[in-house]
Amino acid sequence: MFERIKRMMIKEFHQIFRDKRMRPVLFLTPILQLIIFGYAITTDVNCVSLAVYDLDRSYESRELARRFEASGYFEVLRHIERAEEVRDLLDRGKVLSVLQIDRGFSSDIKKGSQAAVQVLFDGTDSNTALVAMSYANAIIARYAKGLGAPHMRPPAAKLDVLARAWYNPALRSRDYNVPGVIAIMIMLICLLLTSMAVVREREIGTMEQLMVTPLKPAEMILGKTIPFALIGFFDMFLVTIVGVFWFSIPIQGSLLLLVLCTAIYLLSVLGIGLFISTVSKTQQQAMMGTFLFFAPAILLSGLMFPIENMPAAVQYGTYLNPLRYFLIIIRGIFLKGNGIGILWPQMLALFALGAAVMTISVLRFKKRLG
Amino acid sequence: MRLMRVSAIAKKEGIQIIRDPYSLAMAFLMPVMLLFIFGYAITLDVDNLPTVVYDRDKSSTSRGLVAQFRESRYFTVVAYAEDHADIDRYIDRGRAKVAISIPEDFSKNMATGRDATIQVAVDGSDSNTATIALGYIAAISDLYSQRTCKALAAPAIDPRVRVWYNPELRSRNFIMPGLIAVVMAIIAALLSSLTISREWERGTMEQLISTPVKPHELIIGKLSAYFVIGFVDVLVAALIGIHLFDVPLKGSPLLLMMCSSLFLFGGLSLGIFISAAAKSQLLASQVSLITSYLPALLLSGFMFSISNMPAPLQLISHIVPARYFVAMLKSIYLKGGTLKLLIFETAALAVFGILTFMIANKKFRKRID
Numbered sequence: 001m002f003e004r005i006k007r008m009m010i011k012e013f014h015q016i017f018r019d020k021r022m023r024p025v026l027f028l029t030p031i032l033q034l035i036i037f038g039y040a041i042t043t044d045v046n047c048v049s050l051a052v053y054d055l056d057r058s059y060e061s062r063e064l065a066r067r068f069e070a071s072g073y074f075e076v077l078r079h080i081e082r083a084e085e086v087r088d089l090l091d092r093g094k095v096l097s098v099l100q101i102d103r104g105f106s107s108d109i110k111k112g113s114q115a116a117v118q119v120l121f122d123g124t125d126s127n128t129a130l131v132a133m134s135y136a137n138a139i140i141a142r143y144a145k146g147l148g149a150p151h152m153r154p155p156a157a158k159l160d161v162l163a164r165a166w167y168n169p170a171l172r173s174r175d176y177n178v179p180g181v182i183a184i185m186i187m188l189i190c191l192l193l194t195s196m197a198v199v200r201e202r203e204i205g206t207m208e209q210l211m212v213t214p215l216k217p218a219e220m221i222l223g224k225t226i227p228f229a230l231i232g233f234f235d236m237f238l239v240t241i242v243g244v245f246w247f248s249i250p251i252q253g254s255l256l257l258l259v260l261c262t263a264i265y266l267l268s269v270l271g272i273g274l275f276i277s278t279v280s281k282t283q284q285q286a287m288m289g290t291f292l293f294f295a296p297a298i299l300l301s302g303l304m305f306p307i308e309n310m311p312a313a314v315q316y317g318t319y320l321n322p323l324r325y326f327l328i329i330i331r332g333i334f335l336k337g338n339g340i341g342i343l344w345p346q347m348l349a350l351f352a353l354g355a356a357v358m359t360i361s362v363l364r365f366k367k368r369l370g
Numbered sequence: 371m372r373l374m375r376v377s378a379i380a381k382k383e384g385i386q387i388i389r390d391p392y393s394l395a396m397a398f399l400m401p402v403m404l405l406f407i408f409g410y411a412i413t414l415d416v417d418n419l420p421t422v423v424y425d426r427d428k429s430s431t432s433r434g435l436v437a438q439f440r441e442s443r444y445f446t447v448v449a450y451a452e453d454h455a456d457i458d459r460y461i462d463r464g465r466a467k468v469a470i471s472i473p474e475d476f477s478k479n480m481a482t483g484r485d486a487t488i489q490v491a492v493d494g495s496d497s498n499t500a501t502i503a504l505g506y507i508a509a510i511s512d513l514y515s516q517r518t519c520k521a522l523a524a525p526a527i528d529p530r531v532r533v534w535y536n537p538e539l540r541s542r543n544f545i546m547p548g549l550i551a552v553v554m555a556i557i558a559a560l561l562s563s564l565t566i567s568r569e570w571e572r573g574t575m576e577q578l579i580s581t582p583v584k585p586h587e588l589i590i591g592k593l594s595a596y597f598v599i600g601f602v603d604v605l606v607a608a609l610i611g612i613h614l615f616d617v618p619l620k621g622s623p624l625l626l627m628m629c630s631s632l633f634l635f636g637g638l639s640l641g642i643f644i645s646a647a648a649k650s651q652l653l654a655s656q657v658s659l660i661t662s663y664l665p666a667l668l669l670s671g672f673m674f675s676i677s678n679m680p681a682p683l684q685l686i687s688h689i690v691p692a693r694y695f696v697a698m699l700k701s702i703y704l705k706g707g708t709l710k711l712l713i714f715e716t717a718a719l720a721v722f723g724i725l726t727f728m729i730a731n732k733k734f735r736k737r738i739d
Contacts, residue, residue, distance in 0.1 A: 033664065040669050040674055040683060041674055048677070049677060091711065123534060123536030125544050126543070127541060127544070128678070129536075130502060131502060138508075189656075196651065197652065283651040283652070287560060288397075288560055291556065292396060295407075295556070296407055299407050308418065328464065342462065
């Protein structure tokens with residue numbers, strides 16, 4: 001039996017790597033993609049482009065504009081001279097925000113009456129606008145607090161908030177996202193390989209040849225999936241190294257646990273790939289089927305959008321998504337240093353899901369063979 | 371070029387598409403599914419953050435503060451902690467994202483007019499949610515102090531913040547227009563990337579070669595068949611966005627269709643190029659997903675704004691055609707962008723389309739000989 005599985009695996013490896021261009025696709029692109037997307041998925045808002053429309057032209061107005069620039073969150077790209085430029089710059093998307101300081105700003109401050117400034121935001125990107133707004137409010141409030149003689153200064157706010165962010169004190173989104181990108185990279189490669197490679201035999205007609213060999217269906221499935229599992233493991237290893245050394249994401253938890261969890265994750269990914277292959281007749285269908293699963297799986301996993309913000313019905317649906325569990329696990333291991341003690345429910349759920357999907361696919365696969 | 375031969379190829383592709391209703395259904399199901407996921411399931415708006423409260427004061431004042439948090443739609447109190455270790459447990463297990471800890475002397479300090487302090491811990495692993503949550507917390511506590519302490523003077527500067535184009539900051543208005551680009555990229559990749567490698571793998575390419583069909587006629591024929599499907603998808607996506615999700619279309623629908631066609635042409639040409647170069651469907655599918663879907667999703671500014679990315683990546687994003695398309699879509703939908711404003715993006719898409727078409731044509735010709 002092992003001999004037959006081994007033969008099948010060797011054949012499978014030959015088939016994958018016979019096409020020399022497949023090697024870089026399998027081993028180089030995941031690394032490149034991790035590097036690119038590790039930087040791309042950033043929700044950190046910094047360098048919001050700002051144009052300053054200073055009608056007051058006083059020391060105070062220049063100081064306020066300087067504070068915006070010095071905060072590191074805004075980048076002054078333009079100084080506006082005419083009122084029409086405000087709309088033009090925002091329309092063209094040249095800047096995302098405009099700080100408008102009207103005439104009388106400095107005299108209001110000197111008189112001790114309340115001065116006003118206007119900040120305009122391009123709300124097209126609602127999230128960036130929201131974060132940039134809170135920065136702008138904080139900068140203005142801080143400037144206002146430090147203004148003028150002590151008798152004019154408003155008393156300190158009665159309620160102080162001491163806020164801390166856990167796990168990721170600098171609030172870097174990269175630490176949070178890179179482990180997630182690792183998870184989707186592995187899923188995409190393994191899913192597509194498994195679903196298409198099985199259908200390919202059927203499409204080209206070599207499936208009949210395999211069926212007349214003494215290979216049993218179980219051996220055939222093992223021989224088909226183990227090579228992809230190995231490729232998945234190897235890719236996981238590669239991208240983890242890139243994550244740790246290139247992005248300096250610390251692995252707080254145990255490496256062994258990561259390997260174990262990757263194995264459980266691959267079980268369900270390969271199971272789904274195999275399932276797709278049993279419902280597709282052509283490689284085109286397999287590719288579409290893969291995508292029909294992959295696209296919602298990424299979006300409804302909590303990778304980019306927190307699950308608790310989704311409607312209740314969808315939240316229940318995400319329990320069927322292996323990526324959901326693996327994201328919690330991989331982030332837990334990388335960022336929080338979680339151990340089995342905390343992660344066991346996810347691991348158990350992932351395993352149950354993987355075992356169920358695998359069983360269904362194997363049964364379907366056998367039926368189609370018989 | 372003979373129109374008759376082109377139309378014959380287009381007809382053949384059309385018949386092949388119709389014969390595979392499964393794939394055809396998926397070609398229409400995919401955009402609808404993505405629209406519904408983005409329209410209903412996903413929101414970038416941060417609200418109902420699970421919050422754990424550790425109230426050591428247990429006074430009416432502290433309950434008033436907690437009520438203030440509760441009444442805002444941003445926080446949902448999921449539990450009351452009994453001690454500090456409880457807070458750790460809730461946040462460690464991800465059951466709460468925010469912890470508010472009110473010290474024993476809170477009500478006493480508030481009553482005697484001294485500064486009171488509360489401690490807030492936010493799960494920073496999702497830095498975006500955390501940043502927004504911290505902003506809300508600061509705003510709510512400011513509001514609370516202003517309400518409880520009327521004597522508090524107004525701040526010296528009154529910031530008047532206004533938001534243009536999307537005044538309610540609905541993330542849906544920001545997502546939906548860009549989604550058309552993602553849908554197009556997927557459809558183009560899925561439909562066209564296997565079309566030539568399939569002929570090679572099944573051995574039908576030799577039959578095609580022996581016909582008088584010229585390479586560019588074959589490519590144009592295949593392109594036009596898939597173009598029809600892609601264009602229907604654009605219409606579906608635009609109509610669902612406008613009618614079901616109330617995304618305003620301020621600009622001209624005609625311009626929208628024009629630039630969608632331009633992008634579709636480029637995307638399909640890219641797929642055909644990959645297909646002609648790869649010869650195997652497995653390779654073609656991997657390459658096309660890597661070069662079309664993921665960049666369109668992540669590097670186009672669809673969700674993650676390009677200006678927040680590091681400089682080298684911003685440079686790379688210039689070769690991602692979806693980047694220009696997303697910029698156009700957002701401008702047409704939300705700002706009422708005109709062709710005059712978008713001339714650069716239009717030109718970029720046109721150059722991309724023509725270039726990939728020429729490369730695909732060249733690659734394919736070399737293969738046949």
